[in-house]
Amino acid sequence: MAVVHPVPTGPLYTILLLLHVLCAVVGFGAMVLTGAQAARARRGPSGPGAGGVRRYFRPGVNWAGRALYGVPLFGFALIAASGGAFTSGDGFVVVGIGVWLVAALVSEVVVWPGERRIQAEISERWGDPSSAPALDRQCRNVVWASTVLAVLFVTATVVMVGKP
Secondary structure, eight states, X not given: OOOXXXXXXXXXXXXXXXXXXXXXXXXXXXXXXXXXXXXXXXXXXXXXXXXXXXXXXXXXXXXXXXXXXXXXXXXXXXXXXXTTSOOTTSXXXXXXXXXXXXXXXXXXXXXXXXXXXXXXXXXXXXXXXXTHHHHHHHHHHHHHHHXXXXXXXXXXXXXXXXXX
């Protein structure tokens, strides 16, 4: 038999929920966008959308992607503000934490380092035939990792909404 939790209400809970969801959408969305731009970068400096790729991969930190770190922060704040309706031991919370940990690991180990390498290649040597294989490899890695992150986002959304 499934456990039915009362639905927490109140302005604090609502604001925290909005911030939790906003961080998830912005963080995961930025990571998926990075994958899409990496796929476009593989077409080269004369490919369609090359100007957009250059702008996207200009040197710097992808701060929108770092919104991913707000997800557990606001998630735990939601648990605290739920008035006992939810606990950190609830199944959907445990699954959500696991999904987030995998997402953070994929982001830290594959996407963000790959993004920095792509930024360097595009700003310094894009179009140089000798650097094309390295850029292509980095782009492919970022694309597959971003695909994994998209699947994780959908999984987390289903689990958080369904609360199995």
